[in-house]
Amino acid sequence: MYGYKIFETSFGWVGIISSSKGLVKSCLPKKNFYEVMEFIKIQEFRVNKTEKLDELSKIVIQYLGGIKINLSNIQIDYHATESFINFWKTCRKIPFGETRSYKWLAHNSKKPKAYRYAGLSMSRNPLPLFIPCHRVISSDGNIGGFQGGNIMKKKLIDLEKNNTIS
Known part of the structure; x- marks a missing residue:
């Protein structure tokens, strides 16, 4: 249920x-x-x-x-492939108020050449605030894509940067 x-x-x-x-x-x-x-x-x-x-x-x-609240401690009931779950769990380790690249996500998920697949896993994220895919950006600092649109992604990044947990 x-x-x-x-x-x-x-x-x-x-x-x-x-x-x-x-x-x-x-x-x-x-x-x-x-x-x-x-x-x-x-x-x-x-x-x-x-x-x-x-x-x-x-x-x-x-x-x-x-x-200033960190949502990464909320329990998740994952329903996906092991690869996606691996990327999502790694994404949850990105500290509040910080961003990382898709390349970083791939490397830290033990799939160093799979940054496009890392991006795909973020686009299929069923829990976008709890698996903080808005914290994942392009290596060149570009905001990249986001299922909620780039304006929402920027708002969430700015919200966290302005309220960084110390």
Whole structure:
């Protein structure tokens, strides 16, 4: 059984789905509740609204409100290939307020020549705030692509850089 919660933040509406093992899917902030419903496709999961996610939603609201919170400790229930999971786990090690390149991600995932595949794994990230793919940029410092668009990626990078955890 899965639980879900949709809530409003200062960046927009966010949705999260979790299992008993951890988070399964989330979305970047959307303009409204209905965009979130369409994106997270709760009909694909057997879900119930749950109060269990109330605390997590408060944490996300604080994070997007500019409070210094590291989301990398949140438990995740991964559903993907081992390669993708490997890249995602490495991405979660990028410190709050910092960025790394796709090349760095590939190297630190023990796949040094697979930086394009590292990029692909970031584009398929089911938990974009919790697997912080916005922290992964091009080697030349270019922001690179992002499933939420480059404006959102820049906003998240700036949010963290301005609120670096010491």
